[in-house]
Amino acid sequence: xxxxxxxxxxxxxxxxxxxxxxxxxxxxxxxxxxxxxxxxxxxxxxxxxxxxxxxxxxxxxxxxxxxxxxxxxxxxxxxxxxxxxxxxxxxxxxxxxxxxxxxxxxxxxxxxxxxxxxxxxxxxxxxxxxxxxxxxxxxxxxxxxxxxxxxxxxxxxxxxxxxxxxxxxxxxxxxxxxxxxxxxxxxxxxxxxxxxxxxxxxxxxxxxxxxxxxxxxxxxxxxxxxxxxxxxxxxxxxxxxxxxxxxxxxxxxxxxxxxxxxxxxxxxxxxxxxxxxxxxxxxxxxxxxx
Numbered sequence: 001x002x003x004x005x006x007x008x009x010x011x012x013x014x015x016x017x018x019x020x021x022x023x024x025x026x027x028x029x030x031x032x033x034x035x036x037x038x039x040x041x042x043x044x045x046x047x048x049x050x051x052x053x054x055x056x057x058x059x060x061x062x063x064x065x066x067x068x069x070x071x072x073x074x075x076x077x078x079x080x081x082x083x084x085x086x087x088x089x090x091x092x093x094x095x096x097x098x099x100x101x102x103x104x105x106x107x108x109x110x111x112x113x114x115x116x117x118x119x120x121x122x123x124x125x126x127x128x129x130x131x132x133x134x135x136x137x138x139x140x141x142x143x144x145x146x147x148x149x150x151x152x153x154x155x156x157x158x159x160x161x162x163x164x165x166x167x168x169x170x171x172x173x174x175x176x177x178x179x180x181x182x183x184x185x186x187x188x189x190x191x192x193x194x195x196x197x198x199x200x201x202x203x204x205x206x207x208x209x210x211x212x213x214x215x216x217x218x219x220x221x222x223x224x225x226x227x228x229x230x231x232x233x234x235x236x237x238x239x240x241x242x243x244x245x246x247x248x249x250x251x252x253x254x255x256x257x258x259x260x261x262x263x264x265x266x267x268x269x270x271x272x273x274x275x276x277x278x279x280x281x282x283x284x285x286x287x288x289x290x
Contacts, residue, residue, distance in 0.1 A: 023190070026163040029260045032289050033131040035280075039123040045232065046127035049166075053189025053237040054221050059170065059228040062120050069170070069228055072111035076101075076140055076172040076250055098153075101250075102140035107271040108285070112138055115170055116254035122280040124232055125166040125256035132283035133166065133256035137266045140252050143180055145244040154243045155205035156185070156198070159235040162261040164190045168254040169231040175224050175251070180244030182223040182231060185215040189237030198238075211238060259287065 042062075048055040059069040079101040106113045115121065116138050125133045159165065175181045187194045198210040208217065215238070222242065223231045233239060257263075269285055282290045 022163060026258065026260065027131075030131045030258045033133075033259055033283060035126045035130055035132050037123075037127070039120065039127075042120050042123045042127065045124050049124065049128045049232050049234070050191055052184075052186040052221070053192055054184040054186060054223065054231065054233040054239075056221075056223055056225060057230050057232075058225075059230055062124070062230050063115065063118050064120070068111065068114055068118070072115050072170070072252065073172050073227070075111050076252065079140055080142065080250055099142045099144070100139050101142055103138070104266060105268045105270070106138060108269050108273075109271060112140065112252050113269060115252060116168070117281050117284055119278060119280065121168055121254065122256075122284055125168070126280060128166055128232075128234065129164055129256070129258065131258055132280055132289065134259060134261075134265065134287045135254060135267060135269075135284040136161075136165075136257045136261060136263070137255040138252070141250070143241065143244055143249045145178075145180070145246055145248075150207075150240075150243040152205075154180075154241050155201075155207060156211040156238050156240045157203075157205045158188070158238050161255070161263045162236070162257045164234055164236055164258070165261070166256040167233055167235050168256070169223070169233070170252040170254075171225060171227055171229040171231075172250045172252070173248065174226050175229065175249050176247060177222065177224060177242060178245045179247030179249040180242045181225075181249070182233065183240050183242045184221040184223065184233055185211060185238040186219060186221055187237075188215060189234040191234075192237060206238075214238070256284070 045055055045057060060066065063069055084099070102112065116135050122133070169182060173179070194215055196214050198206045198214045200206045200210065265287065272285055274282065277285060279290055
């Protein structure tokens, strides 16, 4: 665990572009997951994600017909409607603005799991990573407005959960600027051309002025969109949640990693019929090649 922590700290300072040995070693360790295919239906999405580190699309493009998204949206609304106790979160913590309404354990036929394991969703993640990924986590997030300045993940940062990773965000509400959309600095991802480190605090977080020295503000990607928007991003690039001012944001977040991530898996899937899984789904669910 100490070795992984040290490597995560190193990755927060360096990048695969800066340290080609890290990327080469990572690919070698994941050689049994090599993925060269690209589904024609999602090839343009993969190309954009590899170029910019982020893309904005919609549920119809990723999941096909509307039925699966609508089923997942009804489940999200059901979980949102369950009465919640007010949590006395510590000042300055993420819990002051972020609540996970579902996390950890799902049956394979749960609509959130079916979104995360949809062949097109996996094809985007795997095509970007060039390996068959593991579904590491699956959560339903609710973010709400709070008073005070931006804190925690509302400041610019990059994740060090793996050398490269992909997150898929599926919006169940309209996400306008007042609701705090994901905001991304394009081409700061591991395959990008803007891998410089801005000035930052002791937690590796930067404010807008500091990040603008690396990527001009006019080029930041504000991932706003109506209900049924889908965003893919490599969060090893610089990103933040725009601080929500008045609106709520309800979304499912699927996290795809390699076979050698730097954080433990936080997902348990039940009701698995191995014979019914595609090769991509098999690795995503069981964390090993068939």
